[in-house]
Amino acid sequence: MPAKNSHLVISALGNDRPGIVNQLSKAIFELDCNITDSRMTVLGGEFAILLLVEGPWNRLAKLEDLVPELQSELDLTITTKRTEERSGQANLLPYGVDVVSLDHPGIVYSLASFFSDKNINIEDMTTSSYAAAHTGTPMFSVRMNIGIPADIHIAALRDEFMDFCDSMNIDAVLEPIKG
Template identity: 60%
Template sequence: MQNLLVVTALGEDRPGIVDELSRVIVDSGCNIENSRMTVLGSDFAVIMLVSGRWNELAKLESSLPQAGRRLGLLLNTKRTDAPTRRGDLLAYAVEVISVDHPGIVHQLSNFFAKRSINIRDLSTASYAAAHTGTPMFSVLMTIDVPANTHIATLREEFMDFCDRLNLDAIMEPVKS
C-alpha cells in the first residue's frame, strides 16, 4: 500500500528554493509523485504529493518544521489516500480566455458545480494582450464529467453561458 503526503509551501522566491526543498524530501527517502510550483507575486508556492513508506513519511513530517524555518517557508502537510478513479467519469479540458474582470473563476466553478461536475485541475493567468495592453485572463481546467451526461447539451449550455459573459472558450475531451 502506497503512503501519501500532501505538502504545501509558501515563502519569498529566490534561486535554489526548489533544490533545497526537494533535497529535504529525497533525504527522507520519499519521492515527489506530483507537484505544482509557481511564483505568485514575489512569493514561491508549491503543492506536492509525496510518497514513501510510513516511516519515511514520518521522518519527512518531523524534519519539515526545521526545514521550513531554515528555508523561510510556511509548510503544511496532510496525509492522504490514493485517488479513486471512477470509471463513469469522462475527462474534459476547458480553456477560457477573456478580458480580465473579477468573478471569472467563481462563475465558471459555479456553472460546473450546479451540474455535479468536479474540477480536477485548474490554473489561471493574467497577462497584457499583445499590441493593446488590455488586461486579459486565461483559465485552463480539467473537469470530470459523469458519463451519463449528454455532452452535446452540456457543451451547448457551456457555450451559451460563455457567450453571455463574453468569454472565449473551448471544451474538448482529454486525449490520453
C-alpha cells in the same frame, strides 16, 4: 511483497528565490521518499509548492517531524496532510476547458459555479492575467481539466456552456482530453 506506501501532501509558500525546489526535494530524497505529483509556481513575489510525496509511513513521519527545521532553514510556511491514493474515477470523462476574456472580477467564480451546479469536478486549474498584444488591454485566461460524469449528455452540456460563455462575453473551448 513490499509494504504499501503512504501518502503525504506538502504545501509550502515563501519568498521566491533560487534553490527552494533543490533544498526541499533533497530533504524528501534523503528520507527515501518520492515526489509523485507536484505543482509549483510563482505568484506575485511568492513561490508556491504543492507536492504529493509517497513513502513508507515511518519515513513520512520523519519528514513531518522535519517540517519545523525545513520552515526555518528554507524560510517557508509549510503544512502537511496525510492522504490516501486517489481512487479511480471510472465513470468520469476527462475534458479540458480553455477560456479567454477581458479581465474582470468573478470569472473563476462564475465558471466554478457553472460546473459545480452540474456536479462536474474541477480537477486542475490554472489562471493568468496578461496584456493583449498591440492594445495592452487586460486579459484573463483559464485552463481547466474537469471530470464529466458519463451520464451527462456532452453535446447538450457543450451547448449550455457555450451559451453561458456568450452571456458572460468570454471565449471558450470545451473538448475531450486526448491521450
